[in-house]
Amino acid sequence: MSKVIEILRKEEKRQKTVINLIPSENYVSKNVLRALGSVFTNKYAEGKSGFRYYSGNKFTDELEDYVKELGLKVFGASSKEYGINVQPYSGSIANLAAYLSVLKSGDKILAMSLEHGGHLTHGHKVSMTGQLFSFSHYGVNTKGFIDYKDILKIAKKFRPKLIVAGATAYPREINFKKFREIADEVGALLMADVSHIAGLIVGGVHLSPIPYADIVTSTTHKTLRGPRGAIIISKHQIQKSKFNLTESIDKTVFPGLQGGPQMHTIAAMGVAFEEALQPSFKKYANQVVKNAKKLAEELKRAGFKLISGGTDNHLILVDVTSLGLLGKEAADRLEANGIIVNKNSIPFDTRKPWDPSGIRLGTPAVTTQGMKEEDMVEIAKRIAETLISKS
Numbered sequence: 409m410s411k412v413i414e415i416l417r418k419e420e421k422r423q424k425t426v427i428n429l430i431p432s433e434n435y436v437s438k439n440v441l442r443a444l445g446s447v448f449t450n451k452y453a454e455g456k457s458g459f460r461y462y463s464g465n466k467f468t469d470e471l472e473d474y475v476k477e478l479g480l481k482v483f484g485a486s487s488k489e490y491g492i493n494v495q496p497y498s499g500s501i502a503n504l505a506a507y508l509s510v511l512k513s514g515d516k517i518l519a520m521s522l523e524h525g526g527h528l529t530h531g532h533k534v535s536m537t538g539q540l541f542s543f544s545h546y547g548v549n550t551k552g553f554i555d556y557k558d559i560l561k562i563a564k565k566f567r568p569k570l571i572v573a574g575a576t577a578y579p580r581e582i583n584f585k586k587f588r589e590i591a592d593e594v595g596a597l598l599m600a601d602v603s604h605i606a607g608l609i610v611g612g613v614h615l616s617p618i619p620y621a622d623i624v625t626s627t628t629h630k631t632l633r634g635p636r637g638a639i640i641i642s643k644h645q646i647q648k649s650k651f652n653l654t655e656s657i658d659k660t661v662f663p664g665l666q667g668g669p670q671m672h673t674i675a676a677m678g679v680a681f682e683e684a685l686q687p688s689f690k691k692y693a694n695q696v697v698k699n700a701k702k703l704a705e706e707l708k709r710a711g712f713k714l715i716s717g718g719t720d721n722h723l724i725l726v727d728v729t730s731l732g733l734l735g736k737e738a739a740d741r742l743e744a745n746g747i748i749v750n751k752n753s754i755p756f757d758t759r760k761p762w763d764p765s766g767i768r769l770g771t772p773a774v775t776t777q778g779m780k781e782e783d784m785v786e787i788a789k790r791i792a793e794t795l796i797s798k799s
C-alpha cells in the first residue's frame with residue numbers, strides 16, 4: 409500500500425478518536441470531501457468565467473458562476489451591490505489582496521493586534537502585511553472586551569485609510585455597525601475579516617458585516633465547515649467614486665497574487681454553501697454557540713480563568729498561568745489525554761506567541777459530531793482533571 413495512504417488512514421483514525429477543540433477546525437461532509445477529491449483538480453482555469461487563458465473551461469465557468477452566486481446568497485449580499493471572488497487560496501492571501509486592491513504600499517491601516525486576538529495578516533511585523541503597510545493596532549480592555557470608544561480615539565489620531573474588524577482569538581460578538589460608524593467618522597474604508605465566525609453569521613447567530621463593511625474576507629473552513637480556501641465579498645462601488653472595487657479585487661487576486669484557481673476547492677466551497685443554506689445549518693450554528701457557552705460555564709465553575717469571563721461565539725480563551733501552567737504545557741497534557749486545543753496568546757500576554765500564557769478552545773468540530781451541552785459538561789470535567797488536579 410502507498411505510504412501516503414497508510415498515513416492518511418492513521419490521520420482518519422486520529423481525527424475520529426480525539427476530542428477536537430481547535431476552534432478553527434471542523435469536520436467537512438462526505439460531499440465536500442468528494443468535491444475536493446474530484447476531477448476539477450485536473451483543470452487549469454486562470455482568469456474568470458468567460459475570460460480564461462485555457463480552453464476546456466465550459467464546466468469550470470458553470471461551476472464558478474454557480475459558487476459565486478451561492479456565496480453571495482449565503483451571506484445575504486445582493487449581486488447588484490456586491491461582488492465576490494472565490495479564488496483566494498487562503499485567508500492570508502484574501503486579506504493581502506483586499507489591502508492591495510484599495511491601498512498603496514505605506515498606507516495606514518487600523519486593526520486588532522495579534523496579542524489581543526487579531527490575525528498575523530492584520531499587520532503583525534512578521535507578516536508581509538505589516539511590512540507593506542503602516543499599521544496601528546487596537547486591542548481589548550482589561551476585562552477582555554473591544555472598547556469601541558477607544559478604537560474611535562485611536563482612529564481619530566491615526567487617520568487610517570482602512571479599518572479591519574475581525575479576529576482569530578476574540579470570544580465576544582463583534583459589532584460591525586459600531587465599526588462602520590467609526591470608519592465613517594474618520595473617512596476610512598471598513599473591512600471585516602469574518603474567517604472565524606462566518607458560520608455563525610450565515611447561521612443567523614451573529615451580526616452580519618453586510619451591509620456595514622465595504623469588504624468582507626473569510627476563510628471557508630472553520631465554522632463555515634467547507635474546504636480550506638477563502639472568499640472576498642466587496643461592494644462594487646465605494647464612497648460614491650467610479651472606482652470598481654470588485655474588479656480591482658479580481659485583478660489583485662489574479663494575476664496580481666495567484667495563478668490558476670484551485671477549482672476542486674471552489675467545487676467543495678459550492679457544496680459547503682449548499683449545506684449552509686439548509687435549515688439544519690442554522691441549528692448547527694446555534695448549537696456551536698450553546699456548546700461553547702456551556703463549556704465556558706463549566707470551565708469557570710471548575711476554577712479556570714477565562715478571558716472576558718466567557719464567550720458569545722464558538723471559542724474560549726483560557727489563561728492557564730493562574731494554575732501554574734503555560735499554554736504549551738497545558739496543550740501537551742490535554743493532547744496526551746485525547747483532547748486537542750491550541751496554545752494561544754492572551755491579551756496583555758508578557759510571553760511570546762510561540763510560548764504563550766493561554767490555550768484556545770472551540771466547539772465547531774465537536775458540534776458537527778453531534779455533541780450537545782451534556783457532553784460539554786463531561787469535556788470540561790476531563791479538562792479540569794487533566795489540568796487542575798495534576799498541576
Ligand code: DSN
Pocket residue numbers: 432499527576
Ligand atoms: N490559523 C487560524 C486560526 O487557527 O485561527 C487563523 O489563520
